[in-house]
Amino acid sequence: MEVIPVTDKKTVDAFHKVPEKIYRNDSNWIPTLRMMIENTFNPERNVRFKTGDARRWLLKINEEYVGRIAAFYDENYSVSYDQPTGCCGFFECINDEAAAFQLFDTAKKWLKENGMEAMDGPVNFDENFFYWGLLSNGFKPQTFGMQYNPNYYKKLFEAYGFKTYYEQYSYALDITNPDLPGRFWKIAEWVSKKPGYSFEHFSFKNQDKYINDFIEIHKKAWGGHGNYKPIEYKLLKGLIKNAKIILDEEFMWYVYHNGKPIAFYMQILDLNQIIQKLKSGHLNFWRALKLMYYKKRKVITRCRVIVMGVIPAYQGKGIESGIFYHLKKVMQKKWWYNEMEMSWVGDFNPKMNALFKSFGATQTLTHNTMRYLFDREKVFVKAPIID
Structure with a gap:
């Protein structure tokens, strides 16, 4: 050995x-x-x-x-x-x-x-x-x-x-499902139209603004946790540059109250649906061409929610449902996306786990x-x- x-x-x-x-x-x-x-x-x-x-x-x-x-x-x-x-x-x-x-x-x-x-x-x-x-x-x-x-x-x-x-814990959710709790969508519509609140999605053109807004939200939303680790601007800038192939501007949302950032949501494309077809993680020239071909052919039908955060002062006000109200319109427009995985939430965060379940999400995975x-x-x- x-x-x-x-x-x-x-x-x-x-x-x-x-x-x-x-x-x-x-x-x-x-x-x-x-x-x-x-x-x-x-x-x-x-x-x-x-x-x-x-x-x-x-x-x-x-x-x-x-x-x-x-x-x-x-x-x-x-x-x-x-x-x-x-x-x-x-x-x-x-x-x-x-x-x-x-x-x-x-x-x-x-x-x-x-x-x-x-x-x-x-x-x-x-x-x-x-x-x-x-x-x-x-x-x-x-x-x-x-x-x-x-x-x-x-x-x-x-x-x-x-x-x-x-x-x-990871969850599965179909936000286009008309059977989601009616109360959820009533709150969602009410919050989305509430005076003083604005919802906007990310844009690569103004990415510096959105990166800084995310850092502010991240610090306020997670800073109170004992294991909080600050996130750097350069790190986020690099992540966006390297991960552009799995990003969609309309899948990253920000919420503002009187112009100040209070919440963030991000989901990425499930590139694994294409990699599985390529049967290799080594992207040579031809596999890279195939990847882009499959992406244009709308082979990717699933998204993965990787982060959602609301600063403490605005938690419990239905901000998350307001994001989903706008996201639902995007998902209906981009009809080929029919699956959503919300991953992951730690067992140390009972509020977020309860929130996902209140949406009608079903737990599907456990990692340790x-x-x-x-x-x-x-x-x-x-x-x-x-x-």
């Missing part, structure tokens, strides 16, 4: 081929875009390298690569907890405890050398709405950016000593963010509930 650092073109290529072995007979698996992963580990593309670092490894048994893992830390993330906490992710492994433990040990050793006292996983060295958490319920083809894994992974994590820090404390005598504490 040999652990090999990912340091050159040959090992990078091997890193991307490991999942092909793990999911060879799994029809639910959809490859992750290779470019997206490489951007994550590129210091020129990922601003988190300014306050952190990352490493990748492969596991070889009998001259065959059977597993992989990455470890990373970011000062903005690590200082948010009772102990400095790093992360591991991009974990793939055969169903073998010894192999999995070797990978976990490698990640733990490197994180300890960098001052960490715990590791969360499997997560991403990027925003938490992409590839975050361990799938534990809902083993089916995932929407773009959602983590998929074999069901035995949870047993491997738990056998090593990881515990669930929080659960993540796991935590491993290096000090095995330390008391494990789950993520605190947001009041």
Whole structure:
């Protein structure tokens, strides 16, 4: 059993081929875009390298690569907890405890050398709405950016000593469904026309304005949470640039009260519906052409809601339903979109979970963010509930 650092073109290529072995007979698996992963580990593309670092490894048994893992830390993330906490992710492994433990040990050793006292996983060295958490319920083809894994992974994590820090719930909702609660749409229409309130969607032309408005909303809406991590302008600017193919201006909405930003909503296109047809996450010239062809042919029928936030002073006033009132008109115009996934909401946020259920949304997926404390005598504490 040999652990090999990912340091050159040959090992990078091997890193991307490991999942092909793990999911060879799994029809639910959809490859992750290779470019997206490489951007994550590129210091020129990922601003988190300014306050952190990352490493990748492969596991070889009998001259065959059977597993992989990455470890990373970011000062903005690590200082948010009772102990400095790093992360591991991009974990793939055969169903073998010894192999999995070797990978976990490698990640733990490197994180300890960098001052960490715990590791969360499997997560991403990027925003938490992409590839975050361990799938534990809902083993089916995932929407773009959602983590998929074999069901035995949870047993491997738990056998090593990881515990669930929080659960993540995803919901399905069809806002064009006329059977949604009538009270919901009455409130939606009332809020959308209330004096002093305005609703407008994002535009690439004025993206600087909208990025700054999002930062203001994000700080006020999530700043009270104990694990709040500020979001940077450069990070958002980079995300928009790199993710333009999955964005639609009319799927990102802002709410203002007397000109001040108070709420934000964003959903992305499920590019996985095309990647599944390409059967590869490596976009060469011809696959890129096919991707654009399929997109124009309206193959994508599903969207994924990745973030929605309302600043505290305006929560409980039906602002969310007002957004859906405008979004419904967009969805009716773009009739080929007939599925919506709202993913994800942590179990530490009971208000948002209750809100989604009040819309008539149905829970469809569960992911788990796991935590491993290096000090095995330390008391494990789950993520605190947001009041």
